[in-house]
Amino acid sequence: MQNLLSEAASRAAAYLDGLPSREAGPLPGSVERLIRALEGPLPGGPSVAEDVLAFLDDYGSPATVASAGGRYFGFVTGGALPATLAAQYLAAAWDQNSFSFVSSPAVACFEAAALRWVKEALGLPAVAEGALVTGATMANFTCLAAARNHVLARAGWDVDRQGLFGAPEPTVVVGGEAHASLFKVLSLLGLGRDRVLRVEADGQGRLRADRLPPVDGPVIVCIQAGNVNSGAFDPAEEVVAWARQRDAWVHVDGAFGLWALASSELAPLAQGFREADSWATDAHKWLNVPYDSGIALVRDAEVLAKAMSISGSYLLPSTHRDAMNVTPDSSRRARAIEVWAALKALGRSGLADMIERNCRQARRLAEGLRDGGVEILNEVVLNQVVACFGDDARTQRVIAAVQDDGTCWCGGTSWKGRAAMRISVSSWATSDDDIERSLAAILAAHREA
């Protein structure tokens, strides 16, 4: 076991050491090579673990995207802080089932501490209960299940027991640029993708508070901390005031933007977001823990527990907090370990520094691109830059050329009806030198196009 795990660690370290000098995307030909290598049938008999590991490294590592490195700016992708990667190794050895206190007292304790620290870091209410889930999609799901059940309970309907057939109709209000995954969540919750009210967004993708509809009855309003393209924040203070007049539930999708609250410099962007009823965020984006890791927080702990608890006398009553009663999952991995390790390793100041550094790097990229004649479509308020290189075809050519060059990796998006390059600076591993090298590569592709 010692040899095997050392081998895994040394292969992992060699992989990470190699990232600065390799392409940001998969190595040329590596994906085709992997596909061919995986074509064989189910092996007739066993292989030794060292060979399994060697296969993964030989064929898998070259075909990965270098998102653990400093020059991967695709989607909104964090890296993995060294302490969190090491913590994940150890937690993998523990192999704890963290569904309840008795199934893993250790993880239950780390989970309580991790959630407490997350709330402290973001300045969210200490009374809020949390669920560690796979990502912001499931965090939105968890929060909105609680929201749905609560607003309908106030209208005299018990969703938990009666389901949704015959229920009073809740009104769900979202911004015009709500994240695509939110609509999937609403569909999973029986609230429908198409029956939500979409409030017009402004030029930066912010919900326009002056267009909030005159609704009553059970209402849930979803606002965003961090538009996935522009990084903009919805006007939370105005939405919360509107919601309070209607006894509406305010939910925040803050997959990455919520982390602005961890920085006193950036927190003013997220004014009013702390007044919401629930918050969904990712840990695998800006907190820089390994995949997969999302966090749901609900101000009223009892409401979350009512929506998520395993009913019936499945097990003997417990006097402890059992995660299965606040999350959609039962058996689950120990996500708390990496969240705790990130916050322990960074501390309040390290977390703020990382968030602020990425924002400064995004501003530098935007400024350098603008100086090179590139049109920047968004106000760069956070870590996101949306760049346009001319008409759609030209922009797409530049994106393809940048990916082909491999110095950095940036993806495409469609924003306000135009093709654009979206650059998201979200990694602890991104150095100022990475930014300069990436800037030069993008400008070279722009010139050549």
Ligand SMILES: *Cc1c(COP(=O)(O)O)cnc(C)c1O
């Ligand atoms: C990334 C993102 C999501 C989805 O998060 P996952 O971690 O992929 O589940 C939802 N909302 C916003 C604003 C996002 O940026």
